[in-house]
Amino acid sequence: MCGIVGYVGAEDCAPFLIAGLKRLEYRGYDSAGVALVGESGLEVLRSRGKLSNLESLVLRKAPKGTLGIGHTRWATHGRPSDENAHPHSFRGVAVVHNGIIENHLELREELRRAGHTFASETDTEIFAHLIAEEVEGGHDLLQATRRALRRVRGTYALAVVSETDPHTLVAAKNASPLVVGFGQGENYLASDVPALLDRTREVMFLEEGDLVRLRQDSVELFDGDGQTIARQPRHIDWTPVMAEKGGHKHFMHKEIHEQARALVDTIRSRTALETGDVVLDGVGIDEALAKSLARVTIVACGTSYHAGLVGKHYLESLAKLPVEIDVASEFRYRDPLVPPGSLCIAISQSGETADTLAAMREAKAKGARTLAVCNVVGSAIARDAEDVLYTHAGPEIGVASTKAFTTQLAAMLLLALKLGRLRGTLDADRAGKLLQDLRGAPALIEKILAREDSILAAARTYSSARDMLFLGRGLQAPVALEGALKLKEISYVHAEGYPAGEMKHGPIALIDEQVPVVVIATRDPGRGHGQDTYEKIVGNIEEVRARGGKIIALVTDGDDLVSRLADHALWVPPASAFIAPLLNVLPLQLFAYHVADHRGTDVDQPRNLAKSVTVE
Ligand code: F6R
Numbered sequence: 104m105c106g107i108v109g110y111v112g113a114e115d116c117a118p119f120l121i122a123g124l125k126r127l128e129y130r131g132y133d134s135a136g137v138a139l140v141g142e143s144g145l146e147v148l149r150s151r152g153k154l155s156n157l158e159s160l161v162l163r164k165a166p167k168g169t170l171g172i173g174h175t176r177w178a179t180h181g182r183p184s185d186e187n188a189h190p191h192s193f194r195g196v197a198v199v200h201n202g203i204i205e206n207h208l209e210l211r212e213e214l215r216r217a218g219h220t221f222a223s224e225t226d227t228e229i230f231a232h233l234i235a236e237e238v239e240g241g242h243d244l245l246q247a248t249r250r251a252l253r254r255v256r257g258t259y260a261l262a263v264v265s266e267t268d269p270h271t272l273v274a275a276k277n278a279s280p281l282v283v284g285f286g287q288g289e290n291y292l293a294s295d296v297p298a299l300l301d302r303t304r305e306v307m308f309l310e311e312g313d314l315v316r317l318r319q320d321s322v323e324l325f326d327g328d329g330q331t332i333a334r335q336p337r338h339i340d341w342t343p344v345m346a347e348k349g350g351h352k353h354f355m356h357k358e359i360h361e362q363a364r365a366l367v368d369t370i371r372s373r374t375a376l377e378t379g380d381v382v383l384d385g386v387g388i389d390e391a392l393a394k395s396l397a398r399v400t401i402v403a404c405g406t407s408y409h410a411g412l413v414g415k416h417y418l419e420s421l422a423k424l425p426v427e428i429d430v431a432s433e434f435r436y437r438d439p440l441v442p443p444g445s446l447c448i449a450i451s452q453s454g455e456t457a458d459t460l461a462a463m464r465e466a467k468a469k470g471a472r473t474l475a476v477c478n479v480v481g482s483a484i485a486r487d488a489e490d491v492l493y494t495h496a497g498p499e500i501g502v503a504s505t506k507a508f509t510t511q512l513a514a515m516l517l518l519a520l521k522l523g524r525l526r527g528t529l530d531a532d533r534a535g536k537l538l539q540d541l542r543g544a545p546a547l548i549e550k551i552l553a554r555e556d557s558i559l560a561a562a563r564t565y566s567s568a569r570d571m572l573f574l575g576r577g578l579q580a581p582v583a584l585e586g587a588l589k590l591k592e593i594s595y596v597h598a599e600g601y602p603a604g605e606m607k608h609g610p611i612a613l614i615d616e617q618v619p620v621v622v623i624a625t626r627d628p629g630r631g632h633g634q635d636t637y638e639k640i641v642g643n644i645e646e647v648r649a650r651g652g653k654i655i656a657l658v659t660d661g662d663d664l665v666s667r668l669a670d671h672a673l674w675v676p677p678a679s680a681f682i683a684p685l686l687n688v689l690p691l692q693l694f695a696y697h698v699a700d701h702r703g704t705d706v707d708q709p710r711n712l713a714k715s716v717t718v719e
Pocket of ligand 1: 504
């Protein structure tokens with residue numbers, strides 16, 4: 104996934120495609136490519152690494168065509184390489200694609216049996232084969248694309264060209280963004296507005312299920328059944344900087360709002376509800392190995408460490424594996440014990456964090472099998488680990504980690520379910536139920552995002568505080584730590600997170616009218632897994648109130664008790680205990696964001712922090 108551009112018109116479009124891709128460079132990518140359709144047919148040029156590599160190739164080969172598509176890739180399936188770079192082509196059809204195809208292995212197998220051979224490791228290449236088959240069967244490009252899409256499950260922003268139709272660009276959207284630009288005697292396509300801004304400000308954002316056919320003088324929009332849709336273009340006055348952020352004020356805000364999509368991409372292709380089975384591509388742990396495991400050691404830093412703390416609950420509860428977790432910088436220097444049968448899980452968004460890499464290597468040197476939970480394909484930690492479970496959050500640009508965290512939680516839950524099933528500690532019914540809950544999480548996330556105004560109001564009320572405490576229990580204790588980390592790193596308000604039971608052992612001394620306390624007091628409607636700590640957290644709220652402290656509480660919809668006790672209630676839809684951390688972190692991310700924004704800090708690049716900490 105990453106950047107898409109497309110052009111259909113009268114000019115030789117290679118320079119437009121390259122310029123458009125350059126405007127999407129800020130999103131990060133590992134390879135790039137273009138496909139042009141001209142008099143001599145389809146020409147595809149691709150190159151690993153910087154866009155300048157592709158640019159030199161384009162200058163050298165000078166491809167010609169008034170129809171074209173371009174892509175910057177951020178690897179999801181298959182390592183960064185020339186072969187895996189988009190566009191992918193087959194028999195005169197070329198495609199670029201953002202998103203993830205869930206049933207690509209199944210389709211690949213089917214096509215292979217029918218005699219197809221594949222040139223890449225990507226899920227995207229499937230599209231080129233499926234669409235080319237339909238084109239060869241006599242369908243026009245629009246019909247061919249629609250028919251191919253019927254066979255595919257997953258998320259996509261897709262753009263297609265074919266040398267059989269040198270004046271038509273077809274595109275389709277499901278979950279990943281795509282926008283059409285309207286020109287004079289030419290039309291454009293892009294995944295993001297910045298690619299279009301110097302040509303047009305008349306745009307149309309595609310909606311779920313839309314298919315669009317672009318020609319030099321027309322843009323036609325269709326639904327999945329082929330019915331025409333009438334929708335007016337809109338004028339946008341975004342500056343280039345606003346456009347990069349998709350109209351959001353900051354990347355962090357945009358990324359918070361991308362979490363439902365990111366979760367769908369991380370979860371969907373890996374789960375089978377009926378059987379309770381989890382398929383983890385890249386993880387080669389079989390039943391015998393799972394049963395031989397005696398212990399798990401998790402190493403990570405910062406936000407990823409907090410995801411590890413939640414992961415410990417998941418693994419202990421579902422796979423009945425003892426888990427120790429360490430901040431990576433501590434693990435590597437304490438001569439840790441790594442008994443036989445150890446699995447070391449390194450969690451890292453960037454996959455480049457020096458301490459996490461060193462800790463994982465230390466565990467490996469002492470005999471542990473290593474597994475990376477990572478967001479960047481081909482990163483150092485992913486390369487070094489024996490097994491890799493990729494989160495599919497997509498590029499995270501804001502320094503503060505948001506969508507990486509929620510996808511890490513989902514990945515850890517999937518892993519715990521997988522190990523639980525393999526080890527025989529989890530029956531299919533319970534696994535199926537948990538998978539169902541997990542698959543319901545993206546819709547609940549959308550509900551929370553729709554309540555942003557009330558979170559903003561709370562943030563404004565408390566934005567002048569000097570110190571804040573965040574409290575939670577059980578699975579919500581790590582979320583409290585994460586809420587405090589988010590607040591301190593971007594707003595510079597001093598914040599501490601604690602398991603609420605620790606209050607009496609020290610932090611309670613800090614409570615007075617000046618110290619707002621954020622309490623995660625949500626309730627599992629099914630009373631969780633026998634560890635319901637709801638009454639205890641209500642007790643903690645009372646303790647704070649008795650000392651004059653102000654309470655901002657995360658409250659489950661319909662819970663009058665906690666909402667009455669709180670000065671500010673942030674409502675969250677009901678969810679089971681295992682899913683609640685994925686939801687509860689959202690109001691805390693938004694709270695931190697709005698406090699910081701109100702205080703006028705540099706939200707995306709807070710002082711003294713770097714996105715990827717490659718030194719100790
Ligand atoms: C917090 C944050 C950092 C990172 C930490 C680990 O918002 O971004 O705490 O979580 O530096 O980074 P990764 O996950 O890339 O190893």
